Amino acid sequence: MFLLYFTTGFHSTLLGDDHMLDALTEQDLSLTTPAQDKIGELFSQVDDSIQGVRVFATPGGCSGISFGMTFADSVNADDGVLDVGNFKVIVDGGTLPYLRGVEIDFVDRGDGNASFVFNNLPSMGGGGCGTCGSGGGCG
Numbered sequence: 460m461f462l463l464y465f466t467t468g469f470h471s472t473l474l475g476d477d478h479m480l481d482a483l484t485e486q487d488l489s490l491t492t493p494a495q496d497k498i499g500e501l502f503s504q505v506d507d508s509i510q511g512v513r514v515f516a517t518p519g520g521c522s523g524i525s526f527g528m529t530f531a532d533s534v535n536a537d538d539g540v541l542d543v544g545n546f547k548v549i550v551d552g553g554t555l556p557y558l559r560g561v562e563i564d565f566v567d568r569g570d571g572n573a574s575f576v577f578n579n580l581p582s583m584g585g586g587g588c589g590t591c592g593s594g595g596g597c598g
Contacts, residue, residue: 483541488548489562494575495543497565502546510534511547516554524557526577
């Protein structure tokens with residue numbers, strides 16, 4: 460039998476087969492309405508086997524770390540999950556400390572240049588690219 464339940468707060472949640480994952484709240488990671496709308500639109504165009512949108516970190520970028528998003532077909536035992544309604548945002552345990560308090564926004568500048576922007580990024584002492592604004596987002 461496979462169980463899946465979420466409640467509010469950041470805590471361990473039983474997934475079944477003794478696997479635990481952390482439920483995330485908007486204090487951990489938030490999405491603006493435009494970001495939710497765009498991800499929801501994109502999510503509606505993918506295969507039903509997709510479990511959510513995975514946010515990940517790689518070395519580099521303004522804060523010493525670059526962030527990206529991709530569709531995920533599985534949720535791992537060490538993942539945190541933010542249930543946004545019609546989709547889930549999945550973050551692995553190694554990435555979560557860098558994203559805590561971050562807001563993901565979607566900005567459409569109207570000239571064909573639209574992107575997801577990560578606001579409120581913590582300073583990680585990276586080399587700095589010199590293009591980040593005071594809001595902490597690169598883009």
